Amino acid sequence: MSIATTQTSAAGSEQHGARAHSDGGWGAATVPVQTRSERFSSTRHEDFAPVLGVEIDWKLTPVSRVKTLIDDELDGSAYDLADRGSSSGAAVEWIGMDDPRVGSAGTPEDRAAANAWSSTQKALSVTVSGDERIAVGLDRSGFGSAPRAAHTVITAKPNSQGHVVLRSSGPGVLAENVEIVVEDGARLTVVSLQEWDDYALHLASHFARVGRDASLTHIVVSLGGAIVRVNPSVHLSGEGANGDLYGLYFADAGQHLEQRVYLHHEAAHTVGRVNYKGALQGDGARTVWVGDVLIGRDATGTDSYEQNRNLVLSEGTRADSIPNLEIETGDILGAGHASATGRFDDEQLFYLQARGISEAEARRLVVIGFLNEIVQKVGDPELESYLAGRIVDELGAAS
Amino acid sequence: MSVLEVKDLHVSVETEQGTKQILKGVDLTVKQGEIHAIMGPNGSGKSTLAYSIAGHPKYHVESGSILLDGAEVLEMSVDERARAGIFLAMQYPVEIPGVRMTDFLRTAKTAIDGEAPAIRGWVKEVGEAMGALRMDKSFGERNVNEGFSGGEKKRHEILQLELLKPKFAVLDETDSGLDVDALKIVSEGVNRAHAATDLGVLLITHYTRILRYIKPDFVHVFVDGKVAEEGGPELAERLENEGYDRFLQPSGVA
Ligand SMILES: Nc1ncnc2c1ncn2[C@@H]1O[C@H](COP(=O)(O)OP(=O)(O)OP(=O)(O)O)[C@@H](O)[C@H]1O
Ligand SMILES: [Mg+2]
Numbered sequence: 001m002s003i004a005t006t007q008t009s010a011a012g013s014e015q016h017g018a019r020a021h022s023d024g025g026w027g028a029a030t031v032p033v034q035t036r037s038e039r040f041s042s043t044r045h046e047d048f049a050p051v052l053g054v055e056i057d058w059k060l061t062p063v064s065r066v067k068t069l070i071d072d073e074l075d076g077s078a079y080d081l082a083d084r085g086s087s088s089g090a091a092v093e094w095i096g097m098d099d100p101r102v103g104s105a106g107t108p109e110d111r112a113a114a115n116a117w118s119s120t121q122k123a124l125s126v127t128v129s130g131d132e133r134i135a136v137g138l139d140r141s142g143f144g145s146a147p148r149a150a151h152t153v154i155t156a157k158p159n160s161q162g163h164v165v166l167r168s169s170g171p172g173v174l175a176e177n178v179e180i181v182v183e184d185g186a187r188l189t190v191v192s193l194q195e196w197d198d199y200a201l202h203l204a205s206h207f208a209r210v211g212r213d214a215s216l217t218h219i220v221v222s223l224g225g226a227i228v229r230v231n232p233s234v235h236l237s238g239e240g241a242n243g244d245l246y247g248l249y250f251a252d253a254g255q256h257l258e259q260r261v262y263l264h265h266e267a268a269h270t271v272g273r274v275n276y277k278g279a280l281q282g283d284g285a286r287t288v289w290v291g292d293v294l295i296g297r298d299a300t301g302t303d304s305y306e307q308n309r310n311l312v313l314s315e316g317t318r319a320d321s322i323p324n325l326e327i328e329t330g331d332i333l334g335a336g337h338a339s340a341t342g343r344f345d346d347e348q349l350f351y352l353q354a355r356g357i358s359e360a361e362a363r364r365l366v367v368i369g370f371l372n373e374i375v376q377k378v379g380d381p382e383l384e385s386y387l388a389g390r391i392v393d394e395l396g397a398a399s
Numbered sequence: 400m401s402v403l404e405v406k407d408l409h410v411s412v413e414t415e416q417g418t419k420q421i422l423k424g425v426d427l428t429v430k431q432g433e434i435h436a437i438m439g440p441n442g443s444g445k446s447t448l449a450y451s452i453a454g455h456p457k458y459h460v461e462s463g464s465i466l467l468d469g470a471e472v473l474e475m476s477v478d479e480r481a482r483a484g485i486f487l488a489m490q491y492p493v494e495i496p497g498v499r500m501t502d503f504l505r506t507a508k509t510a511i512d513g514e515a516p517a518i519r520g521w522v523k524e525v526g527e528a529m530g531a532l533r534m535d536k537s538f539g540e541r542n543v544n545e546g547f548s549g550g551e552k553k554r555h556e557i558l559q560l561e562l563l564k565p566k567f568a569v570l571d572e573t574d575s576g577l578d579v580d581a582l583k584i585v586s587e588g589v590n591r592a593h594a595a596t597d598l599g600v601l602l603i604t605h606y607t608r609i610l611r612y613i614k615p616d617f618v619h620v621f622v623d624g625k626v627a628e629e630g631g632p633e634l635a636e637r638l639e640n641e642g643y644d645r646f647l648q649p650s651g652v653a
Contacts, residue, residue, distance in 0.1 A: 347493045350453075350493075353481065373497060
């Protein structure tokens with residue numbers, strides 16, 4: 001039996017979401033056009049048909065503006081890294097694309113990811129091992145504005161504990177793949193922080209495989225950049241694996257921030273939580289969130305919940321929010337999804353103002369309060385307070 | 400001596416059926432230190448008066464004025480009114496997810512005073528005020544009103560009243576939904592604020608039971624958007640016994 005549901009709420013003038021309904025179909029009896037797990041994958045660019053912008057996974061993306069990343073040759077050499085994490089105890093090294101670690105977590109499912117894969121010459125490998133918790137900060141700010149590709153493999157050895165921050169800032173036109181392997185019993189947090197300059201273009205695919213009794217906390221934070229699309233695919237492959245997938249995004253005028261999340265419960269007794277929260281402020285601020293959760297045939301005793309919430313702070317914005325839930329086994333603990341896009345609540349504003357707090361300060365409190373739920377998951381107090389400050393900056397910048 | 404004056408206030412709201420007149424000429428003067436009770440049937444416009452004084456954007460003032468020590472309150476924004484010394488304890492306090500109560504209280508105090516309170520004294524003051532209202536310390540870590548019971552929300556309103564020290568407080572059915580113990584605790588909070596700062600109080604209520612704890616100087620009966628009768632505390636007793644029937648005659652008879 002396969003149950004699929006899909007639901008959309010859109011804010012702003014257009015009702016694109018209404019069309020999105022037809023992709024997955026309504027009602028318990030409807031089977032989706034294509035099961036998520038059967039999506040085509042390959043590491044070769046030419047294996048994918050040219051992207052027209054009407055495809056299910058591209059139709060909400062401004063494809064014409066990222067054509068370069070999808071089709072052109074990309075510089076795939078090693079790049080400058082501010083902190084190579086050498087002092088932290090993690091092994092950070094450049095490896096060839098023929099290294100067995102490459103491809104251990106996944107294979108591209110779209111043409112841009114395949115282009116990045118076939119363009120990359122050197123992949124960055126980060127390995128966390130041992131008993132001590134190891135924190136690694138990978139600061140990438142020197143990409144420049146020439147189109148380029150990157151590949152990162154993050155491996156947490158059995159029973160290790162790691163916290164890896166992959167931060168991108170400055171100018172950049174980047175297509176990349178990030179592989180994450182969480183081996184049995186390991187606990188790993190990966191934070192992908194996008195703080196690009198205004199003109200940056202970024203298409204990223206993350207592939208994660210989580211082993212037996214292992215746990216991955218994956219957090220996508222997108223603040224800067226013209227077009228930023230980060231698509232995490234996480235496979236809970238080992239029995240008892242845990243996946244917490246969080247996201248936080250703040251789109252201001254003209255920005256396109258997109259995330260297509262895929263959480264695949266492959267093994268029994270896996271627990272998944274997806275929670276993405278976004279704010280939109282300014283003319284043309286645009287966000288897309290798609291959350292596909294697949295509970296496979298063998299994933300008995302699974303517990304899964306996904307949600308996306310958007311807070312609309314001004315006119316002229318648009319948020320698409322599309323959760324899809326496919327269940328292939330009848331024996332699950334629980335599965336659910338929620339999606340909501342709401343305006344700033346005037347009653348909250350009134351309450352705070354009635355206590356003497358200015359409108360600007362009241363908005364700040366409410367927005368930070370809304371996004372804080374995700375900030376608190378980052379697991380690094382310094383980075384958490386930095387992010388809270390960045391959200392304040394974002395609020396001020398656009399108002 | 401501070402004074403809050405409501406003069407010939409007409410207020411409407413926009414509804415799906417068009418503009419609806421709610422307040423139809425309200426006159427009311429509250430002096431510093433006075434306690435005024437406003438009683439009246441459901442839908443007579445009591446909350447509308449409260450919200451209009453606080454400046455809720457949903458309510459449109461068609462005519463009239465509200466003066467605080469001679470300054471036109473209607474020209475002030477919501478937060479300016481609060482900083483000028485007007486406080487509204489709401490009938491239905493709003494939940495604010497993600498905003499911790501302690502952060503909220505400190506932000507509000509800073510806004511009202513124009514400077515941050517000295518940290519040590521403030522923490523102590525908040526702790527004592529919460530203790531007096533029998534609010535557990537753990538509330539401070541919770542989000543504003545989120546998951547609070549009805550009674551806890553009301554205590555939180557009075558906590559703010561005691562900490563922010565306004566000149567005038569409008570209490571919109573602060574007594575409703577409280578059990579006897581809570582009613583007593585909340586009333587004591589209002590009385591403390593009244594004694595400490597010579598607070599002027601506009602107490603909106605349906606029931607005389609709160610008037611056993613908070614003694615009004617004046618009672619106003621509110622009917623169909625206006626004050627229909629005024630008197631001393633004895634008027635409340637009469638309303639308790641007779642209800643509002645005698646005010647609800649078909650219009651035009653009076
Ligand atoms: N937004 C609105 N849309 C339509 N009608 C409204 C609106 N707000 C208030 N009213 C109406 O205005 C009238 C007065 O409402 P208000 O809340 O001021 O009454 P109240 O005296 O406080 O009543 P209660 O004792 O039940 O609290 C009511 O008839 C109410 O339905
Ligand atoms: Mg009312």
